[in-house]
Amino acid sequence: MDQIKTKFINNPDDITRELLEGYVLAYPDQVALAAENIVVRKNPKSEDKVAIVTLGGSGHEPALSGFVGDGMLDCSVVGDVFAAPGAQRLFQALQIMKREAGILLVVLNHSGDVMSANMACQLAERAGIKVKKVLTYDDISAGIGAPMDDRRGLAGCVPLYKILGAAADEGKSLDELVEIAERYTANAATLAVAMRSCSHPQNNVTMTDLPDGIMEIGAGQHGEGGGGRKPLVSADETAAEMVDLLCRQLQPKEGSKMMLIINGVGATTHMELNIVFRKAYKELEARGLQVAYGRIQEILTVQEQAGFQMVMAILDDDHIDYLVNKASNAPYWTTIGK
Amino acid sequence: MDQIKTKFINNPDDITRELLEGYVLAYPDQVALAAENIVVRKNPKSEDKVAIVTLGGSGHEPALSGFVGDGMLDCSVVGDVFAAPGAQRLFQALQIMKREAGILLVVLNHSGDVMSANMACQLAERAGIKVKKVLTYDDISAGIGAPMDDRRGLAGCVPLYKILGAAADEGKSLDELVEIAERYTANAATLAVAMRSCSHPQNNVTMTDLPDGIMEIGAGQHGEGGGGRKPLVSADETAAEMVDLLCRQLQPKEGSKMMLIINGVGATTHMELNIVFRKAYKELEARGLQVAYGRIQEILTVQEQAGFQMVMAILDDDHIDYLVNKASNAPYWTTIGK
Numbered sequence: 001m002d003q004i005k006t007k008f009i010n011n012p013d014d015i016t017r018e019l020l021e022g023y024v025l026a027y028p029d030q031v032a033l034a035a036e037n038i039v040v041r042k043n044p045k046s047e048d049k050v051a052i053v054t055l056g057g058s059g060h061e062p063a064l065s066g067f068v069g070d071g072m073l074d075c076s077v078v079g080d081v082f083a084a085p086g087a088q089r090l091f092q093a094l095q096i097m098k099r100e101a102g103i104l105l106v107v108l109n110h111s112g113d114v115m116s117a118n119m120a121c122q123l124a125e126r127a128g129i130k131v132k133k134v135l136t137y138d139d140i141s142a143g144i145g146a147p148m149d150d151r152r153g154l155a156g157c158v159p160l161y162k163i164l165g166a167a168a169d170e171g172k173s174l175d176e177l178v179e180i181a182e183r184y185t186a187n188a189a190t191l192a193v194a195m196r197s198c199s200h201p202q203n204n205v206t207m208t209d210l211p212d213g214i215m216e217i218g219a220g221q222h223g224e225g226g227g228g229r230k231p232l233v234s235a236d237e238t239a240a241e242m243v244d245l246l247c248r249q250l251q252p253k254e255g256s257k258m259m260l261i262i263n264g265v266g267a268t269t270h271m272e273l274n275i276v277f278r279k280a281y282k283e284l285e286a287r288g289l290q291v292a293y294g295r296i297q298e299i300l301t302v303q304e305q306a307g308f309q310m311v312m313a314i315l316d317d318d319h320i321d322y323l324v325n326k327a328s329n330a331p332y333w334t335t336i337g338k
Numbered sequence: 339m340d341q342i343k344t345k346f347i348n349n350p351d352d353i354t355r356e357l358l359e360g361y362v363l364a365y366p367d368q369v370a371l372a373a374e375n376i377v378v379r380k381n382p383k384s385e386d387k388v389a390i391v392t393l394g395g396s397g398h399e400p401a402l403s404g405f406v407g408d409g410m411l412d413c414s415v416v417g418d419v420f421a422a423p424g425a426q427r428l429f430q431a432l433q434i435m436k437r438e439a440g441i442l443l444v445v446l447n448h449s450g451d452v453m454s455a456n457m458a459c460q461l462a463e464r465a466g467i468k469v470k471k472v473l474t475y476d477d478i479s480a481g482i483g484a485p486m487d488d489r490r491g492l493a494g495c496v497p498l499y500k501i502l503g504a505a506a507d508e509g510k511s512l513d514e515l516v517e518i519a520e521r522y523t524a525n526a527a528t529l530a531v532a533m534r535s536c537s538h539p540q541n542n543v544t545m546t547d548l549p550d551g552i553m554e555i556g557a558g559q560h561g562e563g564g565g566g567r568k569p570l571v572s573a574d575e576t577a578a579e580m581v582d583l584l585c586r587q588l589q590p591k592e593g594s595k596m597m598l599i600i601n602g603v604g605a606t607t608h609m610e611l612n613i614v615f616r617k618a619y620k621e622l623e624a625r626g627l628q629v630a631y632g633r634i635q636e637i638l639t640v641q642e643q644a645g646f647q648m649v650m651a652i653l654d655d656d657h658i659d660y661l662v663n664k665a666s667n668a669p670y671w672t673t674i675g676k
Contacts, residue, residue: 005551006533006644008573008610018573019609022616026598026632061608081609195344201609213343235346235356260364267605267642270399271357271419271539272346278360294364297670298636304605306642308346327673332635334672335665 005204012202016058016080023065027331030069037078037085038093039065044074050168050177051075051097052161054106055090055113057083059201060221062332063300067158069330072165081202082222084112087119094124094131102130102174104181106160108153109137132174134181136160138190138311140249141218141226152220154190155263155300155309159293162333163319166326180318188259188313189249191242194219195232198266198303207305217242221265221302235272239279239310246312247287257292257320258284261311264298268306273297280310293323299332343542350540354396354418361403365669368407375416375423376431377403382412388506388515389413389435390499392444393428393451395421397539398559400670401638405496407668410503419540420560422450425457432462432469440468440512442519444498446491447475448560470512472519474498476528476649478587479556479564490558492528493601493638493647497631500671501657504664518656526597526651527587529580532557533570536604536641545643555580559603559640573610577617577648584650585625595630595658596622599649602636606644611635618648631661637670 009015020039024031034040045051051074056064059081068076077093079085097103103124107117117133124131137148138156160181167180195215197208207223210216215238218226232238252258262277264270273296281291292315300309315323327335347353358377362369372378383389389412394402397419406414415431417423435441441462445455455471462469475486476494498519505518533553535546545561548554553576556564570576590596600615602608611634619629630653638647653661665673 005570008533008576008606008614008646010572010574010613015609015613018616019612022612022614022619022634025619025629026600026612026615026634028632059607059609061612066608195346201607232343234348236348238346262364266607268346269397269539269604269641270404270636270639271353271397271641274357274360274364274399275348275353276346276360277364278356281360281363291363294366296360296364298608301608303607303609304644306344329673331672334669335667 006199007201009201015201016078019058019061020065020078030329030331034096035092037089038096039068039076039078041068041070041074045169047099048101049171050101050174051099051103052106052164052168053077053093053097053103054157054161055085055116056108057081059303060300063158066332067161067330069328069333071169071326071328072161072330072333081200084110084116087116087123090116090120091123094120094129095127098129102132104164104174104177105131105133106157106164107133107135108157109135110152130174132178134178134185136185138188140189140191140245144248154192154221156188156190156311156313158299159259159261159323160184162328163322165328166322183316184313184319187250189246190309190311191217191246192219192226192307192309193217193238193242194305194307196267196306198305201303219307235275236279239276240283242310243280243283246310250312250314252289252314254288256289256314258289259293259313259315260284260291261295263300263309263311265302265307265309266305268308270296273308276308292320344537345539347539353539354416357396357399358403358416368667368669372434373430375427376434377406377414377416379406379408379412383507385437386439387509388439388512389437389441390444390502390506391415391431391435391441392495392499393423393454394446395419397641398638401496404670405499405668407666407671409507409664409666410499410668410671419538422448422454425454425461428454428458429461432458432467433465436467440470442502442512442515443469443471444495444502445471445473446495447473448490468512470516472516472523474523476526478527478529478583482586492530492559494526494528494649496637497597497599497661498522500666501660503666504660521654522651522657525588527584528647528649529555529584530557530645530647531555531576531580532643532645534605534644536643539641557645573613574617577614578621580648581618581621584648588650588652590627590652592626594627594652596627597631597651597653598622598629599633601638601647601649603640603645603647604642606646608634611646614646630658
């Protein structure tokens with residue numbers, strides 16, 4: 001294994017533990033470690049409210065743990081770099097979060113995460129823990145209308161954390177939260193584009209082999225190919241093509257209230273993300289759609305990969321209220337609002 | 339000029355205009371364009387309070403305009419990529435912001451910005467506009483105890499925006515704000531490290547020529563050399579060396595309340611920033627210092643450069659109160675707080 005000469009790390013085996021340690025030291029009023037790789041709120045909410053829990057590998061910071069906090073996640077269960085946490089760890093978290101009101105587990109559709117979640121939920125049920133799952137599958141790179149199984153969970157989970165966190169705070173029941181989540185996931189879609197690859201921080205292996213001047217629309221969060229390689233075009237052309245594909249998936253009606261997030265995955269600058277947002281906004285406007293909620297941020301990264309994810313959803317009024325008008329102190333959620 | 343094949347942009351001449359357009363479309367409840375390259379709050383605060391204004395080139399997003407909003411900046415005047423805005427543009431902004439209470443102009447110590455600020459302030463005084471300047475000069479790469487003239491303004495300006503915005507909201511006078519700011523700048527210091535260069539988005543020129551496996555401590559925000567090139571060491575060694583240099587500059591007394599911000603400048607991952615924060619925190623703790631305010635974020639970037647800035651300050655209690663306890667809705671400021 002090559003020595004890692006391109007990143008500020010220590011022993012590659014310690015990456016996840018050390019980054020979580022740093023994270024909770026930086027934000028001690030908001031988050032804490034309840035156990036190894038289990039991030040929870042510093043001030044837990046009352047037990048008569050449903051807990052929102054998620055899971056996923058590290059290496060995507062600030063996701064997922066960056067969104068633990070009042071008004072968002074109650075708990076994030078972290079795996080090693082790009083690896084799902086094991087079922088035992090997740091079960092441990094469910095035991096910590098156990099409550100009468102129940103637990104809603106948000107699972108991004110990646111096979112490792114799904115497997116751990118299924119197993120942990122079985123263990124939890126046997127232990128008398130009330131838990132339900134909701135799957136996010138926003139990626140559309142497998143094609144318009146592809147079956148849910150073929151659609152990965154990308155950054156579209158993050159606004160869902162906000163919606164569910166706010167709704168749970170309001171006292172919504174577990175079943176009501178499942179309905180709110182499923183109504184969101186059925187109307188959410190994400191498309192990623194990559195332009196320069198990243199390296200895995202534990203072994204220095206390059207995740208994909210994108211040549212200079214080539215972009216790949218539909219690239220996954222871990223080097224998975226999307227099939228859409230072609231020479232790099234302008235920001236406007238890229239944005240227009242992606243909006244078109246997303247709208248073909250979502251089929252919004254004229255006047256629909258849309259969410260539009262440009263999520264930077266690493267090396268692509270905020271400067272570029274702003275320029276892409278501008279064109280995507282205008283494309284939606286030209287279709288008679290209203291951007292009710294916008295955001296330009298690195299919410300879920302893929303190491304130092306260059307590229308971005310365009311996250312879109314048709315929002316109902318309750319979704320907008322939870323997204324916009326309710327505060328959160330999660331360390332990486334900036335408060336929007338009037 | 340080579341065609342730009344590595345970034346999502348359109349015509350290189352349109353970068354600044356387009357990114358600002360995208361920005362205000364994404365955050366319409368918080369920010370607006372008052373004129374070309376002049377970003378202001380959507381809801382201006384009352385005129386009996388001092389306005390906080392800053393200026394600087396684009397290409398460093400989310401800085402500086404990302405921190406316009408309730409409780410932070412009133413106005414950001416933007417130049418072209420890595421270029422100061424002209425004095426006329428800045429004077430135009432001062433005219434827009436004119437008020438009895440006065441304007442406090444926060445200027446990062448870079449020759450172009452200082453020149454524009456001096457000239458615009460002269461024009462403003464002739465026009466009967468009440469304005470005072472405060473200079474930020476947190477960079478210590480010129481050496482411990484180097485004269486203020488040799489110290490550039492780095493990301494240390496951003497927490498100052500928060501402090502001043504909150505203090506101005508409270509009704510502090512122009513003179514009181516100058517005192518609060520000077521007490522902060524006298525006790526703030528930043529050190530940057532670069533590991534991989536970036537390219538200028540308008541001409542594709544590489545900003546520095548850092549070989550693989552080499553890092554440069556003290557690198558500036560625009561490719562300026564810092565003199566400290568050496569083979570890359572571990573995150574912990576890098577953090578320890580930087581903390582040592584910053585503490586030699588600041589000379590905090592045991593028990594001092596410190597600000598510690600790890601600012602990612604582009605391609606360096608949030609993962610790494612967390613790991614660096616962890617060690618820096620422990621180094622401060624080992625010196626008997628208390629981290630009263632921490633943050634890990636990309637607040638001021640240098641395109642896709644790899645590296646980070648370690649921003650440190652000895653805080654007084656009023657600074658902490660303004661930083662921690664007062665809310666802001668600026669699009670890139672996450673609300674901390676109990």
